Amino acid sequence: MQALHDMDVSTSQAITTICPFCGVGCGMTLQVQQSGAGTRLSGIAPQLNHPISRGQLCAKGWSTPFAIDAADRIKTPLRRTPGGFQPISWAEALKSIGESIRTILEEDGPQALGVISSARATNEDNYAAQKFARAVLRTNNVDHCARICHSPTVAGLKQTLGSGAMTNSASDIEQTDLIVVFGADPTENHSILGGHILRAREQGTRLIVVDPRKTRLARIADLHLQLRPGSNIALVNALLAEIFANNWQADQFLDARCEGLDALRKSVARTDADAGAEVTGVAPELVRSAAREYSQAKKAMILYGMGVTQYVSGTNNVIALSNLALACGQIGRPGTGVNPLRGQNNVQGACDMGCLPNVYPGYQAVAEEEIRNKFARAWQVSVAEHAGLTSLGMTLATLEDKFRGLILFGEDPVVTDPDQTRERRALDKLDLLVVAELTMTETAKQADFVLPAASFAEKDGTFTNCERRVQRVRKALPPPGEARADWQWLGDIARELGSDALDWESAEEIFDELAALTPIYSGMTYAGLDREHGLQWPCNKEAPQGTAILHSDRFPIGRARLIPVHHVEIDEPADDEFPLVLTTNRLHFHYGCGSMSRKSPLLERETPDGILFINSFDAHNLSLSQHSPVKVSSRRGFIETRAIISDEVPAGLVTMPYHFREAPSNRLTNNAMDPVTKMPELKACAVRVEPLPADAQPRTMDEILADEAREVAGD
Amino acid sequence: MTDYLIDSPITLAKHIGQSRDLWQLKENDSGERGWQLSAPEIFSALRSPDAMESAKQFFFAPRENIFQFDGNQFRESLPAPEPFALVGVSSCDLTAIAYQDHFFRDDPHYQARRQQALLVGYECLSPCAKGFCPSVDAGPGAREGSADLVLHQLQEDQWLLRVLTDTGARALEGLVLEKAGDAAQTQRHNQIEACIEAFPDDSHIHAGIEAINSNSVAQETWDAAGIQCLSCSGCTTLCPTCSCYGTSDHTTGDTMIRERFWDSCLYDGFQREASQNNPAGAAGDRVRRFWYHKFSREFFQASDNPGPADRYGCVGCGRCEVTCPGVIGVHSMMKKITE
Known part of the structure; x- marks a missing residue:
């Protein structure tokens, strides 16, 4: 990147598009210039007239030019050989991949194949991915990383409200009287929304933070309910018990719009703030204050994140929050609602597009024959009758020799999924692993074929942000080398397999096809999205301008359901052998597996010297000082890093961000799963922290694995 | 002329x-x-x-x-x-x-x-x-x-x-x-x-500048602003007078290229030393430093180097107010200082 006019510039252009990082979906403008040397990015600016971000970006957004820099990119297809990856032509890659898929199909059928799509890719790419699985491979084995972020939201809210997405909009933060941030760290992970909360707080909006960690927002909150990890349901039930005991519930709303009140009342009558405190560790008077404030506020909104979903009780945690909002009538109006903060730029869209093993685009169930027939007719193929495997299901099936071929793009499960040792073993065992990526990742290193993917700046399409706003992503640059958009190379493989199901000329043509099959998107076109700065689903004949607030008049399931749920212990509490609980968090400066954010030298410089955050009390007991080298072990493995002593975490709890391949927290995390959604319990597992010699240099994961391999060889 | x-x-x-x-x-x-x-x-x-x-x-x-x-x-x-x-x-x-x-x-x-x-x-x-x-x-x-x-x-x-x-x-x-x-x-x-x-009343700007120059801003004010500074780098990126840069070296084959890029003094790593010591390790101190560089007359260079730098480091464009997610852009910050 150079200054605006450094080369012999023939034309310049400013392309307004959507930030490729989190689910807030901020607007940014890419400045590009054309010259004899080609088209180049010369700068970025925040989009001033964007409905949410209004001229702002976070540290990740500002670093975008580094994230997609052509210098680091994979530019041709690569084939694994004993001597390392070798560049090959697209024709060779497609032919070999096609042969391998055909062999697996002939020997074991479609159930042995699957697709993991990407919450970073566009709706068009994701629609293509699930259509490839369903109409070309003929399997519902399609999933993506929502499995490990908000699958409990989709499952939980679908049951209670009828729709598994943010009920309200980002702008409601400015209209509400009380914000409850529950198990989320928005100033770090959804920074521009976090900033809206800071602004609202300054203007007098009340703020309650529920989090085991003393987050940035907890420091300025009116109330901080610092609960023990995994006690969400106990806390919410205690809140409900206090609300019912004091008759603070919204009777009219409950009468008119909900069902199941008696059972819920009866269920929570067994607890109260005092009883709850024994499980949650939160002082009863704080719980009573929070119960009063939330139920009595004219408008109160819940924003929640991974601290709710990433538990074996994930789905029930979501149901508990839904119970709370319904009991107080804090839903269906401006400034209210149950609002999951979606992690990735297009995780909402990847779910909407049906990159889930049990639903087609628009959450239309695979289990319903009518729906299967609808898609079979539209796609002119026969489709599989049964729901497919989740991503973790594919891992387990691989280890049981029932699954052989995986096509994956824009995800790095080796770093981001639980129990890294098992994940690596499963990927190793596959007969075919195809990974499409921007740059080399830990997962791509295990692939048979690596395909060069186009970044968000190099293709047209749409992203759907966490408030259900479908926004245009516009091509500003040519892809480097031979990189192609995901829908394009998926189409190439389909054609190799003799299918014309993915024969599209443009992203817009895909959007028109998916809008026709997805009722919640049916009123959308590219022209409409351009005109309105995006549209929020449902957008259809009844709501041509989209829908800012869900459930205003009715729930999609008629009456909302109150469903009693009960406290479930975390799967692996601390014990004598592993005396500390490890939770995971994210840093403002990094994103996911770090494959994009860590390309910025500025963000990389913000990475702390060590990534085990530990309370001063525990540090003292372990004779650790700031930056002491440590070994952190769980039942599944160990990592080495340095200790950062921080009173953000309470005694007994340690935390690690998961972005760093050198010290992957997922070497340690537990793979125990939520029974409904197979969400792993990433937010709590038992660990042991041991000091390494004071002058020791913590080994990276690669060094540890190499040392272990040497030891095995030495035996 | x-x-x-x-x-x-x-x-x-x-x-x-x-x-x-x-x-x-x-x-x-x-x-x-x-x-x-x-x-x-x-x-x-x-x-x-x-x-x-x-x-x-x-x-x-x-x-x-x-x-x-x-x-x-x-x-x-x-x-x-x-x-x-x-x-x-x-x-x-x-x-x-x-x-x-x-x-x-x-x-x-x-x-x-x-x-x-x-x-x-x-x-x-x-x-x-x-x-x-x-x-x-x-x-x-x-x-x-x-x-x-x-x-x-x-x-x-x-x-x-x-x-x-x-x-x-x-x-x-x-x-x-x-x-x-x-x-x-x-x-x-x-x-x-x-x-x-x-122009609308901007007495908070004048009062803020005077408070900064008389060193009368309470440390708590800076620390509170530090909690709200997300270190996004938006202010320094858009500020037309900010000039700090970082460098990094990339090696491909036998060739090493040194690149420089806009840096931000609001990043923790901006002044962190190799020993991990950081003279501006607290976010509030970094926010204070930023505003001192914009508004302190100590940065005027009139005496030994007369010229265009003989002035405040702020030109009053207001871009930082728009782009700051932490509500500590120039108007917000000067109001906090003088409240």
Whole structure:
């Protein structure tokens, strides 16, 4: 990147598009210039007239030019050989991949194949991915990383409200009287929304933070309910018990719009703030204050994140929050609602597009024959009758020799999924692993074929942000080398397999096809999205301008359901052998597996010297000082890093961000799963922290694995 | 120097466009404003503080390669742009360029670009949304020497064209123009006075500057602001006077390339030492440092180095107020200081 006019510039252009990082979906403008040397990015600016971000970006957004820099990119297809990856032509890659898929199909059928799509890719790419699985491979084995972020939201809210997405909009933060941030760290992970909360707080909006960690927002909150990890349901039930005991519930709303009140009342009558405190560790008077404030506020909104979903009780945690909002009538109006903060730029869209093993685009169930027939007719193929495997299901099936071929793009499960040792073993065992990526990742290193993917700046399409706003992503640059958009190379493989199901000329043509099959998107076109700065689903004949607030008049399931749920212990509490609980968090400066954010030298410089955050009390007991080298072990493995002593975490709890391949927290995390959604319990597992010699240099994961391999060889 | 009357900025643009690429502020299809290569037949009439980006990127590149080393030889990579003109730079951004010119006076990369530029100012007749240029001596009238030429609208079809430098005078050679009389100068003076009058109350800015200079801001105020600083780098990126940069080296094969890029003093890593010691390890201290650099008179360089840096490091464009997610941009911060 150079200054605006450094080369012999023939034309310049400013392309307004959507930030490729989190689910807030901020607007940014890419400045590009054309010259004899080609088209180049010369700068970025925040989009001033964007409905949410209004001229702002976070540290990740500002670093975008580094994230997609052509210098680091994979530019041709690569084939694994004993001597390392070798560049090959697209024709060779497609032919070999096609042969391998055909062999697996002939020997074991479609159930042995699957697709993991990407919450970073566009709706068009994701629609293509699930259509490839369903109409070309003929399997519902399609999933993506929502499995490990908000699958409990989709499952939980679908049951209670009828729709598994943010009920309200980002702008409601400015209209509400009380914000409850529950198990989320928005100033770090959804920074521009976090900033809206800071602004609202300054203007007098009340703020309650529920989090085991003393987050940035907890420091300025009116109330901080610092609960023990995994006690969400106990806390919410205690809140409900206090609300019912004091008759603070919204009777009219409950009468008119909900069902199941008696059972819920009866269920929570067994607890109260005092009883709850024994499980949650939160002082009863704080719980009573929070119960009063939330139920009595004219408008109160819940924003929640991974601290709710990433538990074996994930789905029930979501149901508990839904119970709370319904009991107080804090839903269906401006400034209210149950609002999951979606992690990735297009995780909402990847779910909407049906990159889930049990639903087609628009959450239309695979289990319903009518729906299967609808898609079979539209796609002119026969489709599989049964729901497919989740991503973790594919891992387990691989280890049981029932699954052989995986096509994956824009995800790095080796770093981001639980129990890294098992994940690596499963990927190793596959007969075919195809990974499409921007740059080399830990997962791509295990692939048979690596395909060069186009970044968000190099293709047209749409992203759907966490408030259900479908926004245009516009091509500003040519892809480097031979990189192609995901829908394009998926189409190439389909054609190799003799299918014309993915024969599209443009992203817009895909959007028109998916809008026709997805009722919640049916009123959308590219022209409409351009005109309105995006549209929020449902957008259809009844709501041509989209829908800012869900459930205003009715729930999609008629009456909302109150469903009693009960406290479930975390799967692996601390014990004598592993005396500390490890939770995971994210840093403002990094994103996911770090494959994009860590390309910025500025963000990389913000990475702390060590990534085990530990309370001063525990540090003292372990004779650790700031930056002491440590070994952190769980039942599944160990990592080495340095200790950062921080009173953000309470005694007994340690935390690690998961972005760093050198010290992957997922070497340690537990793979125990939520029974409904197979969400792993990433937010709590038992660990042991041991000091390494004071002058020791913590080994990276690669060094540890190499040392272990040497030891095995030495035996 | 002689000032002239001209019927339209387009007449001027057509003339200078014969020998230079023209850049103007334009609106794209999404309504976003930024600098674009432009045909001379259009005058956008957009004011530069209404665009997120200032003109600093033209001279101090967001990212650029400084040199490469192939194992034997160092090769510098100096830019060599063709002559170009920025048409329509507001006074605040012109003042910022003058400030940067001083800071980068010995920087060959900056100067290689700057020497090729013709700056055509455009004086605002009404305040912009967040601006306060009069309070920091940066506008709305263009400061002496800060542009080569300055446009000031008098009537629908009559503009005052001021010539501030020899480069500006040379750029007009071959263009036949009527000399401006006293009436035009008086009208300009009155219009600028009226514009200054129209600015909203900004006593919080004055009070904030005085509080900073008398060292009377409570540490708690900075610490509270530190909690709200997300270290996004938006303020320093958009600030037209911020000039800090970092470098990193990339090696491919036998060649090492050193790149430099805009840095931000709000990052924890900005001043962290190799030992992990950090003189500005607390976010509140970094916020304080940022505002001291903008508003402390200790940073005036008048005594030993008179010139364009003899002024505040803030030109009153207000971009930081818009782009700060933490509500600690200039207006918000100065109000917090003086509350």
